[in-house]
Amino acid sequence: MKQTWRWFGPKDLVSIDDTRQAGVEGIVSALHHVPTGDIWSPADIRQRQQEIATMRNGSPSGLEWAVVESLPVSEDIKKQTGDWRAHIEAYKQSLRNLAEAGIAVICYNFMPVLDWTRTDLAWSRPSGATCMRFDLVDFAAFDLHILARDGAAADFDQALREEATLRFKAMSEARRAELAKNVVFGLPGAVESFSLEDVRQHIAEYRAIDEDRLRQHLIDFLQEVVPVAEELGVRLCCHPDDPPVPLLGLPRIMSTEAQFSAVMQAVDRRANGITLCSGSLGARSDNDLPGMMHRLGDRVHFLHLRNVKRESDAVFGSFFEDEHLAGDTDMIALIAAVLTEEERRRADGREDWSIPFRPDHGQDILGDLQRKAQPGYPAIGRLKGLAELRGAIAGLQYARALP
Structure with a gap:
């Protein structure tokens, strides 16, 4: 399990120096300044790689851009309106440019209008x-x-x-x-x-688009871009809806195991994969995260490990971001399922046997309360979460090695 850390670029109040001290092995980032639907240029990609590779004093950080999160899908593509065909061609070219730069894991989402919702x-x-x-x-x-x-x-x-x-x-x-x-x-x-x-x-603009139609639009998009990704050796991985329920009258199509399975089967290629986010999926009481990892693990290319505490047993209810080993998801069982999948991949000779993960979100604690970084992305709260996850991984690996 490759330990990564989300970084929002030079304006992020949690610096590359901070991530280096956290002991991570790779950076998750994106070109947030590039308008959605435009091509990510080789020059912009190289610049971000250089920013990740360099500490404040100019010395090498030893870190690489390991995962893209996210290469955004435009609303035109989701609705199949306006410039959606041109946006798909731009997406393909961005994939080519990222592959040329050596970046192979690309996270995206297909949520209408809202990327995530909190009150x-x-x-x-x-x-x-x-x-x-x-x-x-x-x-x-x-x-x-x-x-x-x-x-x-x-x-x-x-x-x-x-x-x-x-x-x-x-x-x-x-x-x-x-x-x-x-x-x-x-x-x-x-x-x-x-x-x-x-x-x-x-x-x-989404009134005429129901769940079935939106799913078909996602499948149409994937049928265009997945063959390109496969040819390039790139792995696409769709992030679940957050929260995983319909909101504001908008359809949701990546909220449950059945929904993910339908899309994986519709475009049945390994390059069409999943970002398994335990926090987003864990907000639904009927999602079984360890079970999903066991059953869909072959297509999981990226992991977001965080925990939420549901405030009721309802499928659609209130919840809050809990500590990484607290909350309602059995994080130890989920990590055990990930390690089992990695063992299976290594036995099969897969080059992608080590699945990158990041400590997703975190509570603001200690100096985070003054730093006021990107909501959900504090330095110390995530470091605490990473330490807890790192300890859980080490303990499970040790137990597996015992005779």
Whole structure:
């Protein structure tokens, strides 16, 4: 299991020097400044590689760009509108340029409009740490009364609508503004530039697209790009929906094992793979993460290891980002399943037997509370998570080596 770390580029408040001290073996990054649908140029890719390879004092970091997260799929591709065919051709060229630079693992997602959704970005825990949280009542209050989406009432039962209305009435104007900003934060590049009207417009463009049609659009995309990836020796891996349930009337197609299996079977090539995110998938009570790793492991090319605590047994409910070995996912069982898959791959002679993972998200603790880095990506909270995961891996490997 190759230990990696997400880095958002030179503006990231957690530096390459910090990641080097964390002892990671590779960096997960992306060209966030390149507009979605444009080609990632060889020059831009080389620059990011050089930034990763160099510490502040100019000395080598010893780190490489190991995984791309993400090479984004445009909304035009997802909807098959506008310049979607040109965007697919640009995507293929970006894959060629990344392969030429020696980068072989490419993570992406196919979530309509929202990359992820939370209602709190710094929810206080009893320990004094803060974390990200999805509060279903707050979200319903946003959908019903702030966004005021047409048809929103049909998505929530009467008891939840009534609770959301009371919650909204009790909110200060400052909290209402904060809630709207937090939800919009999950829109790619939208933190400062998207208004609620922009969100309504994006949602309206998906009214004619249901789950089956969106899945077919993903399959159409994969049928174009997977043969190119296979020829280049590149592994594509789709990230699950976050959270893994329909939101804002938008379809979701990568939320369950059955949904992932359908897409893997539709384009049945190893280059068409999975980013198994234990936090995103773990937010649903009916997802079995260790079982998914055992059954779909052959196509898992990248791992996000984090844990969430569900606040009810409902499939669609509130949850928060817990410590990496806490929460509702049996992380030890999941890691054991990963090690079993790696043993199988090594026995089969696969070059990709070592599956890269990163400690996904983390609670803000200690100096993180002052640093205020990218939400979900603190330095010390992730380091704590990595240490816990590293210890679990070492212990399981030791147990396997015993006679």
